[in-house]
Amino acid sequence: MTRATGGIVTINPTSGDELDFYPYTTPQDIDRVLQIAGASRWGQSRVADRVAAIDQLGEILAERREPLATLITLEMGKPIRQARAEIDKCVSACRYYAQELPEILRPETFDIDGDTAIVRVVPIGVVFAILPWNYPWWQVIRAMLPAIAAGNTVVLKHAESVTGSALAIQEVFQDAFGEGVLQTVVVDAATASAIIEDSRIEAVTFTGSDRVGALVAARAGAALKKCVLELGGSDPFIVLADADINAAAAAAVTSRFINNGQSCIAAKRILVHRDVHDAFVDALVPHVRTLKVGDPAxxxxxxxxxxRHDLRDSLRKQRAQALATGGRVIAQADAPESARGAWFSPSIVEVDERDSVLLSDETFGPLGALTTGADDDELIALANSSRYGLSSSLWSTDSDHAASVSARVHAGAVFVNTISATDPRLPTGGIKASGYGRELGKWGVYELANLQTLRIRTT
Incomplete structure (x- = not known):
């Protein structure tokens, strides 16, 4: 992505070629978008109508799977099989909400000292969503489908590098829900900041870096607007002494390198019990070396x-810093040699220094860190030493041992003997510098809704 006069140019990261030019949304059109979103009667729609629209959304996504997946691959380099899987996951979320929404939105009734009390889910209005490029479709479905199911409307500012997908998202949602339920604006950061302050915006959701998240939260907080943040992660992948080493090694490679390593919940810090270090590395290395790197189509x-090329450059800098302080590349798969493409050779670097940049900072790409701990206490201390707390994965063949250790992990989620992954049925979100608020499941619906209490006394 490059900025041009009056708009942006998207870039194919595989070749470096320009894809398309998109003009910025004009101030007049932004005002029109906000007026349409605020005037929408979607919040007054019947639950049955919402279910039908969500079901229709899933059907449209399934029908358009191939062109939508192809655009993902063109704009951000995701391997085509994974791009199709992203669309499929969006379809599964639609099916979940189409089935469960009547129960999620069903008012709860209580008897309170003879009074009838009702808690009901009421929409809050227009939600402004600032979302990232790494899962162009899933990020929107995950964050905004629950909000729309609650009766809200959405104005979407997507990452500039996936503007083609952002406009496709608007088209698909319009075909399923009608005009005004989800609208895309193509704007820069300064304009997005001004939109947060607009009185027609009731809440803001942001997924991205903790640095920008803090700015978004400050701007929303100054206007006393609800804000949901899903920020960075430096997730620990903890291998205990009694782990299934072969299974853990294969899973670590999958988790670290899926989506070209560009996942907030990837296994970024592989923390291995010292007693099984050699066996784990022996099992890990072949999985890395056999990764096929190349044209994602x-x-x-x-x-x-x-x-993007700037992301590649940042990752190269992190790797150089780690190697300069004693880090060692223990496994690598070679990437194509191309000055124009944003290529980086997937690699695992073993580090001994506890202040290594690969342990202290988030690495957003195919670069993993591995280090050891003498016992459970040291492994947990390492896991919790990060300023982030998004998710985690822990490996042990002893369920009691795993349960005991997992309770000590400071993260929004712990996955035992499986990799971290979002699921429409479960809440997702972080603690510490990984943000606050929850998405998905019934919790994602309630997060951006007014849980209104009605108490009635019969006279």
């Missing part, structure tokens, strides 16, 4: 380019 490819 190729059905056989595991890892494509990074989504």
């Amino acid at each position: 190729d059905e056989t490819i595991d890892v494509g380019p990074l989504a």
